[in-house]
Amino acid sequence: MFLIAIYAASGFFVLLVLLLFASLVKGSWPALAAFGAKFLWTSEWNPVTEQFGALPLIFGTVVSSTIAIVLAGLVGILAAAYLAEFAPRWLARPLSFVIELLAAVPSVVFGLWGLFVLAPFVRVALAPSLQHAFGFLPIFSGPISTGTNMLTAGLILALMILPTVTAISREVIVAIAQDLREASMSLGATKWETVSRVVIPAARVGIFGAIVLALGRAIGETIATTMVIGNKPVIAASLFAPSYTLASVIANEFTEANGDVYIGALLELGLLLFLVSFIVNGLARLLLFTVLKGDRA
DSSP states (O other): OHHHHHHHHHHHHHHHHHHHHHHHHHHTHHHHHHHGGGGGTOOOEETTTTEEOOHHHHHHHHHHHHHHHHHHHHHHHHHHHIIIIISOHHHHHHHHHHHHHHTTSOHHHHHHHIIIIIHHHIIIIIHHHHHHHHTTSGGGOSOOOOSOSHHHHHHHHHHHHHHHHHHHHHHHHHHSOHHHHHHHHHTTOOHHHHIIIIIHHHTHHHHHHHHHHHHHHHHHOOHHHHHHSBOOOOOOSOTTSOBOOHHHHHHHHGGGOOSHHHHHHHHHHHHHHHHHHHHHHHHHHHHHHHHHHHHHO
């Protein structure tokens, strides 16, 4: 009986996912029929003429999520290693608690902070400094008109997913057997060498899982991104230019959409997000399988 209940619950979730996919396909069918595959690589997004192309939105989603996961991954892993291995207990416990609390802060709060604090800081201080030092690179060139741009969106996303990377990575690092640390240090390795060459590599599977989970949130984040990215469907090399993401377009325009093609185009963006989530998780599992297979070899 218990086995039947397990299979029934699993089948229900599979059915739910299939129904969600089918409803998105049905809802987006007018746009699928009107634009076909070119919806993915055309750049015009004009509700007035009912010409829709998702390329600028895909570009904005990929770039902002990449900025976020690179920054949050680097800082989060280092913070997790510090909290798990170097910080005194009286400091590590309250800091870990605060970091876990940050993960529960609503997106709109991050968005408001990003709009009124981070965006002015980017416009006045950070962007000019980056342009002065690295202005020869296309990503740091161009006019700095406002603080609501791709760079600000990437930074706010990094701040939002940082608690996820840090908290999970810390738990994984703490769970690594103490014998590995003792064996490394008995061979003459320093504390830092032990952490960087033994502990973190041993925890890489769990850390990778934390990064994938954080990436999923960054890709699908809506409110905070909408408030700070500038909401302009263009493709620009500069991080100081405004942009748009798949999720922010849906949040901004769905309530005002009229006509089957317009609504279908927005639902097709939702279908793209749905498929991207599957692709990201599939690639993560493939990479994880490859790593584990290499460990067994």
